[in-house]
Amino acid sequence: xxxxxxxxTIAVLIGGTNSTYQMTAEITRRLADDLQGLVARSGCGxxxxxxxxxxxxxxxxxxSALSGQPADIWDGSGExxxxxxxxxxxSFVVTGDSVNMVSEAVATGKPVHVFQPSGGSAKFSRFHxxxxxxxxxxxxxxxxxxxxxxxTDDMTLAAEAVENAWNAHKN
Numbered sequence: 001x002x003x004x005x006x007x008x009t010i011a012v013l014i015g016g017t018n019s020t021y022q023m024t025a026e027i028t029r030r031l032a033d034d035l036q037g038l039v040a041r042s043g044c045g046x047x048x049x050x051x052x053x054x055x056x057x058x059x060x061x062x063x064s065a066l067s068g069q070p071a072d073i074w075d076g077s078g079e080x081x082x083x084x085x086x087x088x089x090x091s092f093v094v095t096g097d098s099v100n101m102v103s104e105a106v107a108t109g110k111p112v113h114v115f116q117p118s119g120g121s122a123k124f125s126r127f128h129x130x131x132x133x134x135x136x137x138x139x140x141x142x143x144x145x146x147x148x149x150x151x152t153d154d155m156t157l158a159a160e161a162v163e164n165a166w167n168a169h170k171n
Contacts, residue, residue: 002072002081002088005045010038010144011089012046013082013101014062016053021097021119028058031115032065034142035093039069042144046071047085051098093140096120099127106136111147113140 002009012035016023035046048071050059063073074081086104091111094102097119105112114128114137131137136149 002047002084004070005047005072006043006070008042008044008090008144009088010044010046011085011092011105012048013085013092013094013098013105014048014050014054014058015095015098015101015117016051016055016058017117018053018097020121020124021095021117023054023058023095023097023117025057025061027117028061029065031095032062034115034140035062035071036065036069037142038144039066039071044070044144046073047081047089048073049080049082049085050074050076051101053097091144091146093144096124096128099124102128102131102137106131106149109149111145111149112137113144114138115140 014031015021038044039046046066046069048062048066050062066073086108089108089110091113092105092108093113093115094105096102096114096116102112102114116139128137132139134149135147138145
């Protein structure tokens, strides 16, 4: 799997339209153009997985724009290579419509660039601002930067929250 994909390897995690964000064809073309330019400038390889919300039209835009490029695009058949992509990537481009995808990429400790679709909300804005301020994400501007940050250990955070709630309940 992923044979012939050069390094650096950039994982691209694509969500789609939801109640807060719109991933239109125009926005998807902008993302595809930015990815195409990134490959041309850096020689990187792309490992791309899309969610069900991405939609067939948007997936075709990505596939068409990156045809002939060093990109492995999961077509939705067979087992999703998502966790393999998380492990193999040198850095990430993630659409900002999914807290889960951004959080999972951040948990790797690797650089995470967030591509913002149209829309948003105060809740999503706070989430993205907090990660940027912590040095865990940066906006995707068509360039990849490399920096180090500690990943997020969600299991420890969850265990501490449960322990704190339990101790508060006992008192």
